[in-house]
Amino acid sequence: MSTNPASPPNAEIEARVRLEVERTLQRAVKGLAYISTGDPGVGMTPKDTIYQRGTLKVYHYRPLADEVYRVPILLIMSLVSKPYILDLTPGQSLVEFLLKQGFDVYMIDWGVPREQDHVLRFEDYVLDFIPDCIARVQADSGEEEISIVGYCMGGMLSAMYAALHADGPLKNLACFTVPVNSDGMTLMRQWSDPRYFDVDRIVDTLGNVPPEMMYASFDMLRPVSKAIGQIRLWDNMWNDEFVKSFRMFDRWGADQIPFPGECFRQNTKEIMWENKLVKGTMQLAGRRIDLGAITVPFIHVVAEHDHICPYEAAKDLVRLVGSADKREVMLKGGHVSLVAGGNAVFRLWPQLDAWLAERSV
Numbered sequence: 001m002s003t004n005p006a007s008p009p010n011a012e013i014e015a016r017v018r019l020e021v022e023r024t025l026q027r028a029v030k031g032l033a034y035i036s037t038g039d040p041g042v043g044m045t046p047k048d049t050i051y052q053r054g055t056l057k058v059y060h061y062r063p064l065a066d067e068v069y070r071v072p073i074l075l076i077m078s079l080v081s082k083p084y085i086l087d088l089t090p091g092q093s094l095v096e097f098l099l100k101q102g103f104d105v106y107m108i109d110w111g112v113p114r115e116q117d118h119v120l121r122f123e124d125y126v127l128d129f130i131p132d133c134i135a136r137v138q139a140d141s142g143e144e145e146i147s148i149v150g151y152c153m154g155g156m157l158s159a160m161y162a163a164l165h166a167d168g169p170l171k172n173l174a175c176f177t178v179p180v181n182s183d184g185m186t187l188m189r190q191w192s193d194p195r196y197f198d199v200d201r202i203v204d205t206l207g208n209v210p211p212e213m214m215y216a217s218f219d220m221l222r223p224v225s226k227a228i229g230q231i232r233l234w235d236n237m238w239n240d241e242f243v244k245s246f247r248m249f250d251r252w253g254a255d256q257i258p259f260p261g262e263c264f265r266q267n268t269k270e271i272m273w274e275n276k277l278v279k280g281t282m283q284l285a286g287r288r289i290d291l292g293a294i295t296v297p298f299i300h301v302v303a304e305h306d307h308i309c310p311y312e313a314a315k316d317l318v319r320l321v322g323s324a325d326k327r328e329v330m331l332k333g334g335h336v337s338l339v340a341g342g343n344a345v346f347r348l349w350p351q352l353d354a355w356l357a358e359r360s361v
Contacts (some may be wrong), residue, residue, distance in 0.1 A: 068104050148162070208262045
């Protein structure tokens with residue numbers, strides 16, 4: 001009786017069947033637990049609020065290392081995202097990682113805008129709030145110089161600040177996934193086409209722009225991603241680590257905040273439609289934003305599979321910045337997985353640590 005040497009032994013087949021049966025049972029049991037349990041804890045790294053102004057707060061994270069680099073880091077987030085994506089959970093927190101590496105870490109939490117905050121514009125953030133927060137960090141740390149790390153729109157605000165405060169206390173600037181050229185945001189430009197998108201009516205009617213409108217635009221960029229995500233979740237329901245990460249990312253993705261109305265109008269007209277930032281014609285309070293005025297050490301990290309800030313929208317930033325010490329780094333990942341989660345632990349975080357450590361003594 002002949003046998004097929006290419007076919008797996010009976011023991012291997014049995015082991016595979018047992019594994020799939022066990023995973024199926026685990027999916028059913030843990031699927032019920034997933035539905036019934038609450039959201040996982042996020043933003044848990046110990047911190048103190050050193051300054052508050054309206055909804056804005058400045059956090060100082062308590063050190064986790066004996067030796068601390070002299071130059072403190074100020075993290076700046078997008079206006080429409082809660083900052084805990086940078087402090088997800090122990091072991092998956094960029095904040096915790098930086099503290100363990102010996103950095104002194106601060107963060108601006110913009111908070112959820114109130115109805116009266118709909119009047120805020122880029123001028124308020126770049127010429128008032130950020131300089132004010134930097135002054136608070138200087139006073140708290142006792143250091144004159146600081147490094148800024150800005151994510152997405154937080155990186156755009158940081159670059160605007162750096163360009164308009166060339167003689168300020170900024171020592172290093174690190175940005176992640178910053179869209180500076182709206183010509184590269186093809187689908188987003190179609191979604192906000194001025195022929196159909198009445199931004200004046202939206203802002204004049206609603207004041208602050210609700211996050212549901214942002215969700216609609218992001219879903220348009222990847223229309224089947226939500227369904228695919230649910231399929232991947234069910235397929236990996238047996239895997240506790242996968243489920244934990246999925247829950248945290250899913251919570252953050254559904255936990256966005258309103259866009260201050262006047263800033264949304266400004267962003268739509270001047271950056272999305274007229275592309276003033278990359279053209280060098282954008283002005284705040286009569287002051288032109290020349291990205292070439294940025295001369296501090298600069299790094300821009302972009303994600304290979306970023307659907308929110310495609311590479312075509314981000315690639316001009318390093319070219320426009322005037323620093324002699326500047327570089328662009330492209331890493332595998334998407335807009336969110338670049339900065340948080342298992343991939344970020346081994347890709348972005350070590351690179352940021354090495355770059356900052358060399359320039360923070």
